[in-house]
Amino acid sequence: MEVAEQDSLCYFLNLENPEYKKRLNEHPENLYEIIGMRPNKNVGKHYIFIDEIQYLDNPSNFLKYIYDEYRGQTKLVVSGSSSFYIDRKFRDSLTGRKKVFNLYGLNFGEFLRFKEEKKLEKLVLSGAKINPLNEKSSNNSSPNI
Numbered sequence: 842m843e844v845a846e847q848d849s850l851c852y853f854l855n856l857e858n859p860e861y862k863k864r865l866n867e868h869p870e871n872l873y874e875i876i877g878m879r880p881n882k883n884v885g886k887h888y889i890f891i892d893e894i895q896y897l898d899n900p901s902n903f904l905k906y907i908y909d910e911y912r913g914q915t916k917l918v919v920s921g922s923s924s925f926y927i928d929r930k931f932r933d934s935l936t937g938r939k940k941v942f943n944l945y946g947l948n949f950g951e952f953l954r955f956k957e958e959k960k961l962e963k964l965v966l967s968g969a970k971i972n973p974l975n976e977k978s979s980n981n982s983s984p985n986i
Contacts, residue, residue, distance in 0.1 A: 850885050852876045856893040866898045869906040880914035887915045894919040908938045920944075 854875065856862045864871040872889070873879045880887060894900045900919075907915055953961050 850878075851888045851890075853890045854892070856891060856896040862896050865903060869903045869910075872907065880911050882914065886913070887911075889915060889917050891917060891919045893921055895921040905938060 854861050854872075856865070861875060864875060876887070876889065878884070878887070894904075897903050904917065904919065907917060947955065
């Protein structure tokens with residue numbers, strides 16, 4: 842688990858961690874043991890980001906429980922990487938408890954922008970010919986990256 846900033850109420854859990862997955866499958870309340878803090882109206886809202894939600898045995902029940910028990914105190918943002926497993930694992934519609942955002946992949950130029958690879962981004966966006974690493978450039982003026 843990573844905490845965004847010390848004293849913040851923002852957390853990130855990756856359910857590829859088998860211990861987190863095991864604990865959350867045992868009971869949704871274990872979420873607060875993992876992050877080390879129970880909801881408290883005097884402290885503020887918890888924002889918890891959970892990746893690979895489809896790894897839980899029953900992600901629908903987990904999400905419904907946290908939403909119903911801690912509405913206004915905990916905001917969950919969940920993601921998963923396999924729509925096939927997400928469709929199969931979510932038995933309930935979660936009506937009124939969810940907002941769905943479709944995230945699309947980045948093209949190569951966008952990827953370079955996020956990675957702050959300014960020189961390479963400039964070359965790609967300018968239309969410069971980029972040769973594969975195993976090819977030698979036949980023209981000295983085109984970059985060989």
